Amino acid sequence: MIDLGFSKGLTEFAANQQGSFFVYDLDALSDHIANLQNDHIKLWFAVKANPLSSVIQTLDRQGMNFDVASVGELEQVLAQGIRPQRILNTGPAKSAQQLALFLQRGVNTYVVESINQLKLLNQLAESVDFKPQVLLRVQLRFDDDGDNPLGGNSLTPFGLGIDEWSEIDLADYSKVDVVGLHIFQWGNMLDGAKLISLWQQMITPLKALALTLNFEFKVLDLGGGLGIPYAGEQTKLDWATLVAALNIIKQQANVNELWLELGRFAVGEYGHYLTKVVDRKINYQQQMLVLEGGINHLLRPAITAQPFPVQLLRKSDGDFEPFHLHGPLCTSLDKLGVLALPNDVAIDDHLVFSQCGAYGFTEAMPFFLCHSLPAEVIYQAGEFKVIRPTQPASSYLF
Numbered sequence: 582m583i584d585l586g587f588s589k590g591l592t593e594f595a596a597n598q599q600g601s602f603f604v605y606d607l608d609a610l611s612d613h614i615a616n617l618q619n620d621h622i623k624l625w626f627a628v629k630a631n632p633l634s635s636v637i638q639t640l641d642r643q644g645m646n647f648d649v650a651s652v653g654e655l656e657q658v659l660a661q662g663i664r665p666q667r668i669l670n671t672g673p674a675k676s677a678q679q680l681a682l683f684l685q686r687g688v689n690t691y692v693v694e695s696i697n698q699l700k701l702l703n704q705l706a707e708s709v710d711f712k713p714q715v716l717l718r719v720q721l722r723f724d725d726d727g728d729n730p731l732g733g734n735s736l737t738p739f740g741l742g743i744d745e746w747s748e749i750d751l752a753d754y755s756k757v758d759v760v761g762l763h764i765f766q767w768g769n770m771l772d773g774a775k776l777i778s779l780w781q782q783m784i785t786p787l788k789a790l791a792l793t794l795n796f797e798f799k800v801l802d803l804g805g806g807l808g809i810p811y812a813g814e815q816t817k818l819d820w821a822t823l824v825a826a827l828n829i830i831k832q833q834a835n836v837n838e839l840w841l842e843l844g845r846f847a848v849g850e851y852g853h854y855l856t857k858v859v860d861r862k863i864n865y866q867q868q869m870l871v872l873e874g875g876i877n878h879l880l881r882p883a884i885t886a887q888p889f890p891v892q893l894l895r896k897s898d899g900d901f902e903p904f905h906l907h908g909p910l911c912t913s914l915d916k917l918g919v920l921a922l923p924n925d926v927a928i929d930d931h932l933v934f935s936q937c938g939a940y941g942f943t944e945a946m947p948f949f950l951c952h953s954l955p956a957e958v959i960y961q962a963g964e965f966k967v968i969r970p971t972q973p974a975s976s977y978l979f
Contacts, residue, residue: 765804852938875908888918
Protein backbone atom coordinates (compact mmCIF):
# COMPACT_ATOMS: atom_id res chain seq x y z
CA MET A 582 0.00 0.00 0.00
CA ILE A 583 2.82 2.40 0.93
CA ASP A 584 6.27 2.19 -0.61
CA LEU A 585 9.12 1.48 1.83
CA GLY A 586 10.78 4.90 1.64
CA PHE A 587 7.52 6.72 2.18
CA SER A 588 6.62 4.41 5.06
CA LYS A 589 9.91 4.97 6.91
CA GLY A 590 9.53 8.72 6.76
CA LEU A 591 5.89 8.49 7.73
CA THR A 592 6.71 6.49 10.85
CA GLU A 593 9.06 9.19 12.09
CA PHE A 594 6.67 11.99 11.17
CA ALA A 595 3.68 10.33 12.85
CA ALA A 596 5.62 9.88 16.10
CA ASN A 597 5.87 13.67 16.37
CA GLN A 598 2.37 14.52 15.11
CA GLN A 599 -0.46 15.17 17.56
CA GLY A 600 -3.82 13.78 16.51
CA SER A 601 -5.12 11.99 13.44
CA PHE A 602 -4.14 13.24 10.01
CA PHE A 603 -4.44 12.76 6.25
CA VAL A 604 -1.27 12.64 4.15
CA TYR A 605 -1.10 13.03 0.37
CA ASP A 606 1.80 11.88 -1.80
CA LEU A 607 1.96 14.74 -4.31
CA ASP A 608 4.91 13.40 -6.28
CA ALA A 609 3.16 10.11 -7.00
CA LEU A 610 -0.06 12.01 -7.73
CA SER A 611 1.72 14.24 -10.23
CA ASP A 612 3.21 11.24 -12.05
CA HIS A 613 -0.21 9.55 -12.15
CA ILE A 614 -1.95 12.56 -13.70
CA ALA A 615 0.85 12.94 -16.26
CA ASN A 616 0.27 9.32 -17.27
CA LEU A 617 -3.48 9.91 -17.68
CA GLN A 618 -3.09 12.79 -20.11
CA ASN A 619 -3.61 11.91 -23.79
CA ASP A 620 -4.68 13.45 -27.09
CA HIS A 621 -8.13 11.83 -27.21
CA ILE A 622 -9.84 12.94 -24.00
CA LYS A 623 -10.15 16.27 -22.21
CA LEU A 624 -9.76 15.60 -18.49
CA TRP A 625 -11.45 17.54 -15.70
CA PHE A 626 -10.86 17.05 -11.97
CA ALA A 627 -14.04 16.74 -9.90
CA VAL A 628 -13.04 19.04 -7.05
CA LYS A 629 -15.56 17.44 -4.69
CA ALA A 630 -13.17 14.47 -4.43
CA ASN A 631 -10.47 16.56 -2.73
CA PRO A 632 -10.44 20.39 -2.69
CA LEU A 633 -7.12 20.78 -0.87
CA SER A 634 -5.12 23.65 -2.36
CA SER A 635 -1.96 21.56 -2.78
CA VAL A 636 -3.88 18.88 -4.66
CA ILE A 637 -5.42 21.45 -6.99
CA GLN A 638 -2.02 23.04 -7.63
CA THR A 639 -0.46 19.65 -8.40
CA LEU A 640 -3.18 18.82 -10.93
CA ASP A 641 -2.96 22.29 -12.44
CA ARG A 642 0.74 21.79 -13.16
CA GLN A 643 -0.15 18.64 -15.10
CA GLY A 644 -2.73 20.45 -17.25
CA MET A 645 -5.90 19.20 -15.57
CA ASN A 646 -9.10 21.25 -15.88
CA PHE A 647 -11.55 21.65 -12.99
CA ASP A 648 -15.16 20.60 -12.44
CA VAL A 649 -16.72 22.64 -9.61
CA ALA A 650 -20.20 22.26 -8.16
CA SER A 651 -20.45 25.04 -5.57
CA VAL A 652 -19.41 28.61 -4.86
CA GLY A 653 -16.93 27.33 -2.27
CA GLU A 654 -15.24 25.04 -4.79
CA LEU A 655 -15.16 27.85 -7.34
CA GLU A 656 -13.45 30.28 -4.98
CA GLN A 657 -10.96 27.61 -3.87
CA VAL A 658 -9.98 26.82 -7.47
CA LEU A 659 -9.74 30.47 -8.49
CA ALA A 660 -7.59 31.15 -5.41
CA GLN A 661 -5.00 28.73 -6.82
CA GLY A 662 -4.65 30.89 -9.94
CA ILE A 663 -6.79 28.73 -12.23
CA ARG A 664 -8.28 30.69 -15.12
CA PRO A 665 -12.11 30.59 -15.22
CA GLN A 666 -11.95 29.30 -18.81
CA ARG A 667 -10.62 26.01 -17.36
CA ILE A 668 -13.60 25.60 -15.02
CA LEU A 669 -16.74 23.56 -15.67
CA ASN A 670 -19.80 24.24 -13.50
CA THR A 671 -21.71 21.06 -12.62
CA GLY A 672 -24.21 20.05 -9.93
CA PRO A 673 -28.00 19.70 -9.67
CA ALA A 674 -28.60 22.84 -7.56
CA LYS A 675 -27.75 26.05 -9.38
CA SER A 676 -29.57 29.06 -8.00
CA ALA A 677 -29.83 32.39 -9.80
CA GLN A 678 -27.36 33.84 -7.29
CA GLN A 679 -24.84 31.07 -7.92
CA LEU A 680 -25.09 31.25 -11.70
CA ALA A 681 -24.75 35.03 -11.60
CA LEU A 682 -21.60 34.73 -9.49
CA PHE A 683 -20.07 32.12 -11.79
CA LEU A 684 -20.75 34.35 -14.79
CA GLN A 685 -19.27 37.37 -13.02
CA ARG A 686 -16.14 35.33 -12.29
CA GLY A 687 -15.84 34.56 -16.02
CA VAL A 688 -16.80 30.86 -16.02
CA ASN A 689 -18.08 30.11 -19.51
CA THR A 690 -18.86 26.36 -19.48
CA TYR A 691 -21.92 24.86 -17.76
CA VAL A 692 -23.62 21.52 -17.39
CA VAL A 693 -27.33 22.36 -17.27
CA GLU A 694 -29.50 19.88 -15.38
CA SER A 695 -33.01 21.24 -15.90
CA ILE A 696 -35.10 23.48 -18.10
CA ASN A 697 -35.24 26.03 -15.28
CA GLN A 698 -31.43 26.13 -15.15
CA LEU A 699 -31.31 26.63 -18.89
CA LYS A 700 -33.79 29.51 -18.66
CA LEU A 701 -31.89 31.12 -15.78
CA LEU A 702 -28.52 30.88 -17.47
CA ASN A 703 -29.94 32.24 -20.73
CA GLN A 704 -31.46 35.19 -18.87
CA LEU A 705 -28.36 35.96 -16.79
CA ALA A 706 -26.03 35.63 -19.78
CA GLU A 707 -27.42 38.92 -21.11
CA SER A 708 -25.31 40.70 -18.49
CA VAL A 709 -21.93 39.35 -19.66
CA ASP A 710 -19.92 39.95 -22.83
CA PHE A 711 -19.50 36.26 -23.71
CA LYS A 712 -21.86 33.49 -24.74
CA PRO A 713 -21.70 30.61 -22.22
CA GLN A 714 -21.33 27.16 -23.71
CA VAL A 715 -23.75 24.59 -22.34
CA LEU A 716 -23.97 20.82 -22.08
CA LEU A 717 -27.40 19.37 -21.34
CA ARG A 718 -27.26 16.60 -18.74
CA VAL A 719 -29.21 13.51 -19.75
CA GLN A 720 -30.57 10.60 -17.71
CA LEU A 721 -30.95 7.29 -19.54
CA ARG A 722 -32.29 3.90 -18.49
CA PHE A 723 -30.19 0.78 -19.01
CA ASP A 724 -30.78 -2.96 -18.81
CA ASP A 725 -28.50 -3.13 -15.78
CA ASP A 726 -30.53 -1.81 -12.86
CA GLY A 727 -28.13 -2.59 -10.02
CA ASP A 728 -27.54 -0.25 -7.08
CA ASN A 729 -24.94 2.46 -7.60
CA PRO A 730 -23.80 5.56 -5.69
CA LEU A 731 -24.73 7.80 -8.64
CA GLY A 732 -28.20 6.31 -8.91
CA GLY A 733 -27.81 4.07 -11.96
CA ASN A 734 -31.31 3.62 -13.32
CA SER A 735 -32.95 5.21 -10.27
CA LEU A 736 -34.75 8.54 -10.51
CA THR A 737 -32.20 11.16 -9.46
CA PRO A 738 -31.90 14.98 -9.57
CA PHE A 739 -29.14 14.66 -12.17
CA GLY A 740 -30.38 15.95 -15.53
CA LEU A 741 -33.51 15.01 -17.46
CA GLY A 742 -34.64 12.16 -19.66
CA ILE A 743 -34.68 12.21 -23.45
CA ASP A 744 -38.42 12.93 -23.62
CA GLU A 745 -38.16 15.91 -21.27
CA TRP A 746 -35.26 17.52 -23.12
CA SER A 747 -36.93 16.86 -26.49
CA GLU A 748 -39.73 19.28 -25.61
CA ILE A 749 -37.54 22.39 -25.60
CA ASP A 750 -36.83 24.69 -28.53
CA LEU A 751 -33.22 25.89 -28.45
CA ALA A 752 -34.22 28.96 -30.43
CA ASP A 753 -35.69 30.22 -27.16
CA TYR A 754 -32.23 30.23 -25.59
CA SER A 755 -30.21 32.41 -27.93
CA LYS A 756 -27.88 33.82 -25.25
CA VAL A 757 -26.20 30.46 -24.66
CA ASP A 758 -24.47 28.03 -26.99
CA VAL A 759 -25.53 24.41 -26.53
CA VAL A 760 -22.48 22.47 -27.68
CA GLY A 761 -23.00 19.00 -26.27
CA LEU A 762 -24.50 16.49 -23.88
CA HIS A 763 -23.44 15.22 -20.49
CA ILE A 764 -24.28 11.87 -18.91
CA PHE A 765 -22.96 10.42 -15.65
CA GLN A 766 -24.94 7.78 -13.76
CA TRP A 767 -22.49 5.16 -12.50
CA GLY A 768 -19.91 5.66 -9.73
CA ASN A 769 -16.83 3.71 -8.57
CA MET A 770 -16.94 1.23 -11.46
CA LEU A 771 -14.19 -1.41 -11.55
CA ASP A 772 -15.56 -3.58 -14.35
CA GLY A 773 -13.97 -2.05 -17.43
CA ALA A 774 -15.99 -4.13 -19.90
CA LYS A 775 -19.25 -3.12 -18.25
CA LEU A 776 -18.25 0.54 -18.16
CA ILE A 777 -17.36 0.49 -21.85
CA SER A 778 -20.63 -1.28 -22.64
CA LEU A 779 -22.62 1.40 -20.79
CA TRP A 780 -20.76 4.15 -22.64
CA GLN A 781 -21.46 2.49 -25.98
CA GLN A 782 -25.17 2.19 -25.19
CA MET A 783 -25.31 5.95 -24.66
CA ILE A 784 -24.23 6.91 -28.16
CA THR A 785 -27.38 6.18 -30.16
CA PRO A 786 -29.92 7.92 -27.89
CA LEU A 787 -27.66 10.92 -27.36
CA LYS A 788 -27.04 11.40 -31.07
CA ALA A 789 -30.79 11.13 -31.63
CA LEU A 790 -31.46 13.82 -29.03
CA ALA A 791 -28.94 16.17 -30.63
CA LEU A 792 -30.67 15.61 -33.96
CA THR A 793 -34.09 16.28 -32.43
CA LEU A 794 -32.90 19.51 -30.84
CA ASN A 795 -31.10 20.45 -34.05
CA PHE A 796 -27.73 21.49 -32.65
CA GLU A 797 -24.20 20.54 -33.65
CA PHE A 798 -23.09 17.77 -31.27
CA LYS A 799 -19.52 18.94 -30.58
CA VAL A 800 -18.88 17.68 -27.04
CA LEU A 801 -19.74 14.43 -25.26
CA ASP A 802 -19.07 14.48 -21.51
CA LEU A 803 -19.20 11.01 -19.94
CA GLY A 804 -18.61 12.29 -16.41
CA GLY A 805 -16.53 10.04 -14.21
CA GLY A 806 -17.37 6.89 -12.32
CA LEU A 807 -14.00 5.19 -12.77
CA GLY A 808 -13.29 3.28 -9.58
CA ILE A 809 -10.27 2.28 -7.54
CA PRO A 810 -9.93 -1.00 -5.61
CA TYR A 811 -10.72 -0.90 -1.89
CA ALA A 812 -10.60 -4.65 -1.28
CA GLY A 813 -7.67 -6.99 -1.89
CA GLU A 814 -9.46 -9.16 -4.45
CA GLN A 815 -10.39 -6.18 -6.63
CA THR A 816 -8.27 -5.23 -9.64
CA LYS A 817 -7.49 -1.84 -11.12
CA LEU A 818 -9.05 -0.52 -14.28
CA ASP A 819 -6.68 -0.58 -17.22
CA TRP A 820 -6.38 3.02 -18.39
CA ALA A 821 -4.90 2.18 -21.80
CA THR A 822 -7.86 -0.11 -22.56
CA LEU A 823 -10.34 2.58 -21.54
CA VAL A 824 -8.61 5.24 -23.64
CA ALA A 825 -8.68 2.99 -26.70
CA ALA A 826 -12.39 2.31 -26.20
CA LEU A 827 -13.16 5.98 -25.58
CA ASN A 828 -11.38 6.97 -28.79
CA ILE A 829 -13.68 4.62 -30.71
CA ILE A 830 -16.71 6.01 -28.86
CA LYS A 831 -15.61 9.52 -29.74
CA GLN A 832 -15.50 8.57 -33.41
CA GLN A 833 -18.86 6.78 -33.24
CA ALA A 834 -20.49 9.77 -31.57
CA ASN A 835 -18.83 11.97 -34.20
CA VAL A 836 -17.95 14.69 -31.67
CA ASN A 837 -15.01 17.07 -31.67
CA GLU A 838 -14.24 16.54 -28.00
CA LEU A 839 -14.81 13.80 -25.45
CA TRP A 840 -14.62 14.79 -21.77
CA LEU A 841 -14.19 12.87 -18.52
CA GLU A 842 -14.55 14.28 -15.00
CA LEU A 843 -12.24 12.26 -12.78
CA GLY A 844 -12.39 12.38 -8.99
CA ARG A 845 -11.59 9.15 -7.19
CA PHE A 846 -9.63 7.77 -10.17
CA ALA A 847 -7.46 10.90 -10.21
CA VAL A 848 -6.54 11.26 -6.54
CA GLY A 849 -7.96 8.39 -4.49
CA GLU A 850 -4.86 6.19 -4.38
CA TYR A 851 -2.51 8.98 -3.31
CA GLY A 852 -3.93 9.78 0.12
CA HIS A 853 -3.74 7.98 3.47
CA TYR A 854 -5.35 8.54 6.86
CA LEU A 855 -3.51 7.83 10.10
CA THR A 856 -5.12 7.45 13.50
CA LYS A 857 -4.14 5.86 16.81
CA VAL A 858 -5.57 2.86 18.63
CA VAL A 859 -7.19 4.10 21.85
CA ASP A 860 -8.50 0.80 23.20
CA ARG A 861 -8.42 -2.92 22.48
CA LYS A 862 -10.87 -5.46 23.86
CA ILE A 863 -12.57 -8.78 23.25
CA ASN A 864 -16.37 -8.74 23.24
CA TYR A 865 -18.41 -11.89 22.53
CA GLN A 866 -15.21 -13.58 21.34
CA GLN A 867 -14.59 -10.85 18.76
CA GLN A 868 -11.45 -8.71 18.68
CA MET A 869 -12.25 -4.99 18.73
CA LEU A 870 -10.18 -1.83 18.40
CA VAL A 871 -11.46 1.61 19.32
CA LEU A 872 -9.67 4.36 17.38
CA GLU A 873 -9.00 8.04 17.91
CA GLY A 874 -10.79 8.85 14.65
CA GLY A 875 -13.71 7.16 12.92
CA ILE A 876 -16.50 8.25 10.62
CA ASN A 877 -16.05 11.79 11.92
CA HIS A 878 -12.96 11.71 9.68
CA LEU A 879 -13.80 8.90 7.20
CA LEU A 880 -17.52 8.62 6.56
CA ARG A 881 -17.43 6.40 3.49
CA PRO A 882 -17.55 3.00 5.27
CA ALA A 883 -20.81 3.97 6.98
CA ILE A 884 -22.56 4.96 3.76
CA THR A 885 -21.19 2.31 1.41
CA ALA A 886 -20.55 -0.63 3.79
CA GLN A 887 -17.12 -0.84 2.14
CA PRO A 888 -14.05 -0.16 4.30
CA PHE A 889 -10.80 1.49 3.36
CA PRO A 890 -7.83 -0.90 3.34
CA VAL A 891 -5.78 -0.68 6.51
CA GLN A 892 -2.34 -1.67 7.80
CA LEU A 893 -0.27 -1.25 10.93
CA LEU A 894 2.28 1.53 10.51
CA ARG A 895 5.05 -0.24 12.42
CA LYS A 896 6.55 -3.55 11.36
CA SER A 897 5.11 -6.67 12.96
CA ASP A 898 5.68 -10.42 12.79
CA GLY A 899 2.30 -11.14 14.33
CA ASP A 900 -0.22 -13.39 12.64
CA PHE A 901 -3.16 -11.63 11.02
CA GLU A 902 -6.66 -11.92 12.42
CA PRO A 903 -9.89 -9.96 11.95
CA PHE A 904 -10.55 -6.90 14.09
CA HIS A 905 -13.73 -4.85 14.37
CA LEU A 906 -12.57 -1.23 13.98
CA HIS A 907 -14.66 1.45 15.69
CA GLY A 908 -14.25 5.20 16.05
CA PRO A 909 -14.88 7.51 19.03
CA LEU A 910 -18.48 8.51 18.32
CA CYS A 911 -21.37 7.45 20.51
CA THR A 912 -23.14 5.53 17.76
CA SER A 913 -22.75 2.00 16.45
CA LEU A 914 -22.60 3.50 12.95
CA ASP A 915 -19.06 4.63 13.74
CA LYS A 916 -17.40 1.55 12.32
CA LEU A 917 -14.56 1.48 9.80
CA GLY A 918 -14.92 -2.22 8.99
CA VAL A 919 -13.81 -5.69 10.00
CA LEU A 920 -10.26 -5.94 8.71
CA ALA A 921 -7.22 -8.14 9.20
CA LEU A 922 -4.34 -6.78 11.30
CA PRO A 923 -1.38 -8.33 13.13
CA ASN A 924 -2.51 -9.87 16.40
CA ASP A 925 0.02 -7.82 18.39
CA VAL A 926 -1.64 -4.48 17.52
CA ALA A 927 -1.68 -2.40 20.69
CA ILE A 928 -2.91 0.84 22.25
CA ASP A 929 -1.08 3.88 20.79
CA ASP A 930 -0.19 2.04 17.58
CA HIS A 931 -0.88 4.00 14.41
CA LEU A 932 -3.16 2.47 11.78
CA VAL A 933 -2.84 3.61 8.18
CA PHE A 934 -5.96 3.62 6.02
CA SER A 935 -5.19 3.84 2.28
CA GLN A 936 -7.11 4.92 -0.85
CA CYS A 937 -8.12 8.04 1.13
CA GLY A 938 -7.06 10.70 -1.37
CA ALA A 939 -10.69 11.11 -2.45
CA TYR A 940 -13.85 11.44 -0.37
CA GLY A 941 -11.96 11.69 2.90
CA PHE A 942 -12.18 14.60 5.30
CA THR A 943 -14.53 16.85 3.30
CA GLU A 944 -17.05 14.01 2.97
CA ALA A 945 -16.93 13.22 6.70
CA MET A 946 -19.01 14.40 9.68
CA PRO A 947 -16.26 16.08 11.76
CA PHE A 948 -18.39 18.11 14.17
CA PHE A 949 -20.38 15.34 15.87
CA LEU A 950 -19.27 14.96 19.52
CA CYS A 951 -16.88 17.89 19.13
CA HIS A 952 -13.69 15.95 18.57
CA SER A 953 -10.63 17.60 17.02
CA LEU A 954 -10.44 18.09 13.27
CA PRO A 955 -7.73 16.00 11.57
CA ALA A 956 -4.65 17.64 10.10
CA GLU A 957 -3.84 17.52 6.39
CA VAL A 958 -0.25 16.85 5.39
CA ILE A 959 1.53 16.70 2.04
CA TYR A 960 4.55 14.60 1.10
CA GLN A 961 6.64 16.18 -1.66
CA ALA A 962 10.31 15.91 -2.66
CA GLY A 963 11.00 13.63 0.30
CA GLU A 964 9.54 15.99 2.92
CA PHE A 965 6.35 16.13 4.95
CA LYS A 966 4.60 19.47 5.41
CA VAL A 967 1.51 20.24 7.50
CA ILE A 968 -0.90 22.23 5.34
CA ARG A 969 -3.70 22.40 7.88
CA PRO A 970 -2.90 21.54 11.52
CA THR A 971 -5.13 19.58 13.86
CA GLN A 972 -7.77 21.93 15.24
CA PRO A 973 -9.71 21.58 18.51
CA ALA A 974 -13.47 21.94 18.75
CA SER A 975 -13.00 25.45 20.13
CA SER A 976 -11.96 26.52 16.62
CA TYR A 977 -15.48 25.96 15.30
CA LEU A 978 -17.78 26.17 18.34
CA PHE A 979 -19.43 29.51 19.18
